[in-house]
Amino acid sequence: MTKRKCDQIIDYFNDQLSNEEAKTFEEHVQSCESCQEELDELRELTDDLPFISEPVEPPNGMKERVLSNVFADEKENETLETIRMTPSNKKDDEIVVNRRKGISPFVSGSIAAALLLSLIGNGYLWNEQQNLSQNKQELMMERDMIESDYFALLEEAEEESGGVSDVLLTSNLSATEDEGAQGEGVATIIAENGNVDLVIQVEDMPGVTGTEVFQAWIIEGETPHPAGNFNIDENGNGAVTFRISDMEDFQIDQIAITLEPQPANEQPEGQVVLASQ
Incomplete structure (x- = not known):
């Protein structure tokens, strides 16, 4: 049940849940540290999305600095992983892995990709709703024209009948x-x-x-x-x-x-x- 609730984080962030589902998810977040951290990351990622600001030419050498920082972080994560063999009375040796707290660049990228796909989906749904609304208006106009033609024919038939009772x-x-x-x-x-x-x-x-x-x-x-x-x-x-x-x-x-x-x-x-x- 908890895993299923965690999977709703993107829909919750994009207001795609019903009122009842959103209320249930908010109660879940209060006791789920993982979802709390992911929500914080999503808010940080969407604070300054590229499409809401004017495009600016990046400074010279920025690409090299960003890539070097990414590779440095990956190398640092690898050196922080330590495998310690614990001589205990257990039958199987226990492997303890210590990782730096926080979300890795891979996880952040996955969240960003999921968020982007969600935003694209929302745009598609909005376009579909606009098309449906336009089609509805066209059908109503066509119906009004048919009714107008019908009453015109009815009036013409009455006039041709010469008022016969x-x-x-x-x-x-x-x-x-x-x-x-x-x-x-x-x-x-x-x-x-x-x-x-x-x-x-x-x-x-x-x-x-x-x-x-x-x-x-x-x-x-x-x-x-x-x-x-x-x-x-x-x-x-x-x-x-x-x-x-x-x-x-x-x-x-x-x-x-x-x-x-x-x-x-x-x-x-x-x-x-x-x-x-």
């Missing part, structure tokens, strides 16, 4: 058995220009007084939905139109007309005078 349903409205109920009417559902309307025509209706009005209702099961108010002329004739396509999905079980004490009621309060079968 289709009668979907016709139902007679008869006077109820309640006292004072009279008159008759017809309820028609019409489809025209992409809309569906309910048209109600009545005749021989009783007179109204004060603020009374007639109100149409669409009955779904036992639930009434208001479908418009209307008045009548001196002969008891009247009409009202209601756009059904503006309503949410519902089922028409019955159509009724009530005489309401005031207009725009959400629930019927007056007497039912006409109703469909």
Whole structure:
């Protein structure tokens, strides 16, 4: 488990871990000296990365001095390795190797290479995300164009149809058995220009007084939905139109007309005078 956590040091340093993984790794670092040292080395290596500063021509002889220092360090590491044979009671001779503390140039180079590869990978992923974002925008624009063309064709078809209406349903409205109920009417559902309307025509209706009005209702099961108010002329004739396509999905079980004490009621309060079968 510890080795697996140590392997996450590069991803942690580049913020590639999830919040939960990063929190778990930070708890691991508190008790792992090796990871602490490597993190310190990574921070030192990335403090002054070459690509964040302006290029400067190195002084004469700098290359020779750097290489000579590297070879001197390697030679010093070799001389510091001592093999001591310990005459003890153990069956096998113990070989003790003393090394200078710190990370060798080879290990530092490996870490730097891993860090460079990680940065290259991050750049690749960023480019891929940009490409995906651009493709998404192009698809959305294409979708909008298709929708625009569709509605344009639909509008053109409606204009070519000359506004012809289709009668979907016709139902007679008869006077109820309640006292004072009279008159008759017809309820028609019409489809025209992409809309569906309910048209109600009545005749021989009783007179109204004060603020009374007639109100149409669409009955779904036992639930009434208001479908418009209307008045009548001196002969008891009247009409009202209601756009059904503006309503949410519902089922028409019955159509009724009530005489309401005031207009725009959400629930019927007056007497039912006409109703469909």
